[in-house]
Amino acid sequence: MLGEGIVKGLIETARNFVGSYVDKDRLVTVQYPEERNPLPEAARNFPFLLYDGDDPEAGLRCVSCHICEKECPPRCIHIEKSTDKKPDFVGKQQFYPKVFNIDVSVCMSCQICVEVCPFDAIRMDKEFELSTDDRFGGLLWTKKELAKPNEYYQKIHPMEAAETDARRAEELKQTQAKAAAAAAAAAAKAAEAAKAAEAAKAGNGAAGKEPSA
Amino acid sequence: MNGYFAMATGLAERVDQIFVTFDHWAVTNTPEPLRWLVSILLIVVPILAVFPGLFALTTVLERKGLGRIQNRYGPNRVGPYGLLQPIADAVKSLTKEDVVPRTADGVVHYLAPLVIVSTAFLAYAVLPVGRNMIAVHLDAGLLFFFAIGSATELAVFMAGWSSRNKYSLLGAMRAIAQMISYEVPLILSSIAVIMIAGTLSPEKIVLEQAQYTGIFPHWYVFTPWGFAGFLLFMTAAAAETNRSPFDLPEGESEIIAGYFVEYSGFKFALFFLAEYLEIFAVSGLGITLFLGGWSAPLSFLAVIPSWIWFFAKLLVMIGVFIWVRGTMPRLRMDQLMNFAWKFMLPMALIDMVCAGVWRFLPGGALWVVLRWLICAAIIVVPYVALARGLEQGRKIEQRVYRYAEEG
């Protein structure tokens, strides 16, 4: 009968109209600036650089290996390697990025840089409120804007961060153990050497400073 | 007890007639030479204030209502509950640059929105919005309404043609074809009412319906021909005013924005205003003809002022329009025309005949039910036949689907 389907449709919309006043499922709007749906742990938007400790310069995990730069599909990362080195979290001497720029106006949020980074130095941020009227200044992020402390990472990706931290702690422990072993070996050697000769101070210091990789 | 009742009805009467009384008071207290001016102003100004106000309200209600149908809020930030939204829109439109295409016909382009708005306003002259509340007492009030309404077609044509835009011309042609096709059933379905009421004057038609048997009113919508006529009338009204599902002339997905593609700023707003004014006017006429105008739905509810009833009914009608808009897709041009000529027009003619039969059948006690049934049959049988014809002629059916055999 002509009109039957139309009436059915009308009933359906009426149900939704009335439902919007009583049923949470039929009023799904999240009123954005005031209300927000929590972002899932995995959510990603743009990369940032992690640093340990308080000093974004000294604690920066990036060792300027250029892997992310090469793998970045849209090639939005620009790194310039430093000429000198600084110790990383396990105390190994590493280069650091003199310049680390990410052009977020190009970044496609693919997370490949995070995947390929062997140093846990780059991670994805969840921040998305980045609209700006400054075309270049606001969208070219330098090392200063990119560096975020590990605590921030722990806050936005708790599970992932815990895993990374555990792994790094393990790594650190291993390195320290190795260093300790090396130190012990060196000490033993030194003791031997001391027995053989009297000059043992210099060797001790060198062993402590340079753990075998 | 009786005294209270009388007092209550007296008070109700007073409230009901408050505007009329004020009108009289103001006119009689004006010095003689200015009297005509005041009396006219007291008619014109309320119309020019109330209905555009209603338009503003409706735009926001429509947006919110659609929102609710679609599981969302709709405008709710501009002013309390988003009610100031139309004012913001008006300010924006007012200060927006006005662009007229180089090759357009400037004068006609400028005149089109003015013509369409003025004719839309004129229709309110014969609309009784309450007891004794009608702007102009015309013997041929309904004819006036239709005559004024027919000027809209030319205005639409002016808008579409003068823009010299392909979409707008297509939209205008669609709009005219649609309007002329649905104007016939619109007039014919109201003729049934005229036949029974015996007058072209809207106020008298309302008075005819404002009688009660027991507590039930004599609205024409409660008769078979009236019910069918009401549906036909409102369908034709939706088409006349380009409302969904008949909004082809401004079918966004096909011809961008129809005949006002090239209009910007407040001229565009005027088109919208006119469109909504027409919706109100023609809904108001539908209410007047079939739903008892300003009369209360039950006799004891007459204590509520008549104008409240009128506007309440109008709001309900607007609500239905919004509801339909939120539900239905749009018809296609040929379907629209077929529907008008092959369904609406025959049904309207049959409805007229039905009204004639109703009048000539005796209204005695036994006959009440019989008359009702006979008239209902006169309506329903052709309805089924015509609907079948529409469906089968176009091979429209719910299909059953097969699945590939498992391989």
Add this chain to the structure above:
Amino acid sequence: MSGKSMMEESAIGLDEQMGATYGAGRHTLKPDAEHESQILEVAIGPQHPSTHGVFRMDVQLDGERVVRLKPVFGYLHRNHEKIAENAAYLAAIPYTDRLDYLCSMTNNWGYVLAVEKLVGIAVPERTEYIRVIMAELTRFQNHSALVGFLLQDMGASGTPLMYAFREREKILDLFEAVSGARMMCNYLRFGGVRVDCTPEWLEETRQLVGRLPRFVDEFERLLRGNEILMARTQGVGVLPRELAVSAGVTGPMLRASGVNYDIRKVDRYGIYDRFKFRVPLGEHGDVYDRYMMRVLEMRESIAILEQALKEIPDGPVQDPKTKVRGLRPKVGEAYGRIESPKGELGFYLISDGTMNPYRYRVRPPCLINLTILEDMCLGLSVADVVVTLGSVDIVMGEVDR
């Protein structure tokens, strides 16, 4: 002065253009020698509410009847293939996300499948299940969005689209929870997926899948019996079976024309042979059939999802032997294809033994499904053209690449 000459011009031009009729099974609608009304040339698009992006149709109208329709592409030609040929194999995955931007998961799968063929990679069991789950969720959201867009093209004021997106958001939430992004998931990897899904995620998905049939029911109540919808779609944009096959039309559109060809069944890629699901077939090949194919396939997707979510085993999600980064296939070539929601999505790769593919080619279902757009649309009105285009289900990112 201009009137007459222009009329003649357009008439002559039309005749010339009409002279060039060609092709197997191509319909032509020759305008009558003496034209009652003048031909109106209208461009629909590139900015038009119903061309689903930046598509353009140069239409010639006789009144409202279409006598000629030329699709114009390239407004979103983003050089996907060239970029992928200049990048490593891995770097192409996020670009495939942006091909058919409604269905990043299936795009990933198509590409990953081609690379797996090229290199010869085995995929862990659990991964296969995850891929099926993702693909079917994608298919579901794509089809529901399509039905919404189709109704939008028909002039419904957004309601079906809103309902479709309401459900789509829920599916996108799932995608985001597992892959980190709503639309551009970049989730699949050669020989696996990037990260495993958690048991909680699977549980949430199960719950959502349990609720999806209700949504389809609502959709059907709203639309299926609607007389206007039926009148607008039945008998409109008919695609005959032979033409569909010749034109290489694939996906629901092909099946609406009655050809039983579903790559999930034909190639049995992944683990689709383990699931029981049916392939709905249309009879008339019109817009209504195409619309109904989507609705019925949504139900089949739910069936597959239920089975997959029940049977999904534990295990690794990445083939440990596969080098995801720095992949260097042997010299050779491979063509891999999947049944994406829109049709056959194929990837053709030629390796010259370097880190970058020598030739990277996408076989876009949308573009090829558009081949017969003109044949379907001739003689229809503009409104029908819009609906017919809507029923093809195009995404310009894939058409133009």
Add this chain to the structure above:
Amino acid sequence: MGSEVMEQELKDLKVELSKHGIFTTTLEEVYNWGRKNSVWPLTFGLACCAIEMIATSMARYDIARFGAEVFRPSPRQADLMIVAGTVTKKMAPQVVRLYNQMPEPKYVIAMGACAISGGPFRDGYNVLKGIDRYIPVDVHIPGCPPRPEALLHAFITLQKKIDAQQLRGAGRARHLKAETPSEYPVPDFGSHDLEPTHNDEVFPPRPESPFKVLP
């Protein structure tokens, strides 16, 4: 003597201005309030971001709350152009033409990496490296694609920007100055590239920007 007259005139002007001051201020407030609360976007999607733009107008995010769900398909009635997606060189002239055909005041949001800079596709031979090469952009949203919330945020940013605009004085909004153009040249299709490749008037966007265009 001349300077005295000037001073007197200046004083009169100040008095006059202060008389009108309140009026102008309130007018400005109303003007900005109306504009910012009634931003009608052009129905115009280019690529992936368009889907997120649509999602923004859908039930979950509901841009209608800000009164901006009135997507107008005709540029004549639109205030805001959301460049949502990759602008290819083939499309760029059309985008510029649509912008030109919008009446003042008009705003542009470049949504997503592609619209800002060509984004991931900037190495492509057919991809325009940012729409701001041809038309001025008010708000940029990075992201690929930006979340619907990000678009809402950009919208709010635009509202703030509108709200801060002055009606009078040298610092008045761009569209209120008679000398600033309202339409920008539409590039032509060349045999290898668009001609010209950018519009010097708008690109780079700020004179004080540290960026320069090298030939």
Add this chain to the structure above:
Amino acid sequence: MTVSFVLLALLTLSAAVAAMSMPRLIHCALALAVAFTGLGGIFLNLGAEFVGLAQLLVYVGAVAILIVFAILLTRGSEVSMRPGARSAISGTVIALAVFAVLAHAVLTSGVSRMATTAVTPSNRVQEIGVTLLQQYVLPLEVIALLLTAALIGAVILAWREKSPAAQEGAETR
């Protein structure tokens, strides 16, 4: 003779002159619609309510539309629409002559000295209906016949026979 009559007459006549002299056909049609409106206004002014409104309904609502459609359908002819100088002059001269004769007749006949009734004759719609159906039944039926004949005739004239295939399609629908 009231102010309103003069205004309406001026409107009608100037619109009529415009309708007959404007170069662009569509403008002519629109001016013609204004002239019809003015004429309807004069009817109303004279107290003939029903007829005035009927004039508006039919002429502005339908005849004007018909003319507009006819113009749009025969667009090729819009080219040389300026009245040719010779025919314009001769036409105007003839018309002026006719006007002179008519005006002379009006002014010299007894009409101008006739006493005019002060009251408007009753013309309630109901009375029109009764008159129509009691006194003028036959003309009414003849008008119906005429209208039907006009419908059929006009349609046959305007309708181009479709190709057999198209007609078949139309019939099966």
Add this chain to the structure above:
Amino acid sequence: MSSPSIDPVGVDVSAEAIRAALVKGVPGCEATVVENGSPSAQHSLLLDHEHAVEAATFLRDHAEFRLDFCSNVTGVDWPDKEVTEKVKVTKVVDGPDGPKEQQVEETRKTLIPGYLETVYHLFSMEKKHGPVILRLRTANRGEGNHLPSLTPVWRSAEFQEREAFDLFGIVFDGHPDLRRILMWEDFTDHPMRKDYVPPEEDEPVMDDGCAPGSSAEQGAAGQ
């Protein structure tokens, strides 16, 4: 994963079988099997220009093959290759003690002329098998860039051949509507060719001369 090239019923659609059928069914047809070294083992058939359309029609209408579905058509560019090989040549060298035959190692450069290639992936919707891969090669990359069009056989090739024309500059003789499809009409290059150089773009750069986020090597990345 089941092998897609063998149909469950058992029609052999391997390249070799197709070649045998072609040579028998289309007289004069030269079909060569092109081996594919990858694990996918999708070998292809190289057809000659003269018989390509005939062979395609034959394959489409063949009762057993019924390759009615031409899925994928694409161009491939193989630019001129300079092969450098070291060859030991015996030469007569004027030594201090008279002419003398000597083994000299010489680098010889041979220029292998490039060509453009079109690849067709065929399947059968009726028999549900495939793919059968056809290849056509042009004479060279310059004037001889002509190939017969297979659009008259399969409609699905229409847009894809246009695309190959647009992006690779392969001219398909017999194509009904060979225009540029993705780039604009006035565009003169064929960007998917390996030697295409994109136009120089004005890049905004910072004062220190480095473009935002893009380093020097990225500037060249587009090529």
Add this chain to the structure above:
Amino acid sequence: MPEHPWRTVIALLIGAVAFGITPLALAHLWALYFSPKKPGPEKNAIYECGLESKGDAWIQFDPAYYLYAIIFLIFDVEAIFLLPFAVAFTGLSMGAAIAMLVFLLLLVEGLIWAWQKGLLTWA
């Protein structure tokens, strides 16, 4: 009031025109004082989906519209005769009603003819 119904209608008409003109004038004033109009060759070109508009919109149109206009005209005139009849209907005899029925049927005949000819089917 009742004695001058048309005066009110005229006043309403004037009011309505003023209602339309006032905002347009205000907008014009606004443009004059604050926001200068900036017309341009591109801006004031015809809109056509972002392309340059080719060909003219003012072309010869589809005759299908004309057929409907004719039928509409005939039925419009019919309505003019029906209205007085309908008003008088309550006081009329059966004979008069039948006369009107004949009138109606004559016109319906035209409609049926058009229907059968397939004229009412939009081409």
Add this chain to the structure above:
Amino acid sequence: MNPLSACLIVAAFLFCVGLAGALSRSSAILVLAGIELMLGAANLNFIAFWRYGALAAVSPFHSLTGIVFVLFSIGVAAAEAAVGLALILAIYRYTKSCNVTQITELKG
């Protein structure tokens, strides 16, 4: 001048405008429009005589004759317009012109 003769003068002028148009304009459509104007002028005369004529006073039986006549006239005019324009359309279809002079020329 009494109102009746004023009406008659206006009607006469309207008639002559229509006549002038019909005679001088070359477009057949405008010729038809001119004829419509002339018919309108005639209607105006009917109404004028109905309003000011003495007939109503003389015979109440004929008091509405003018009105009814105008109604019939409107009907006839509408029929004329429909057929006339259709005729123009039909002629236009064959001659591709609705220029009156051209049409006569073509007919020879």
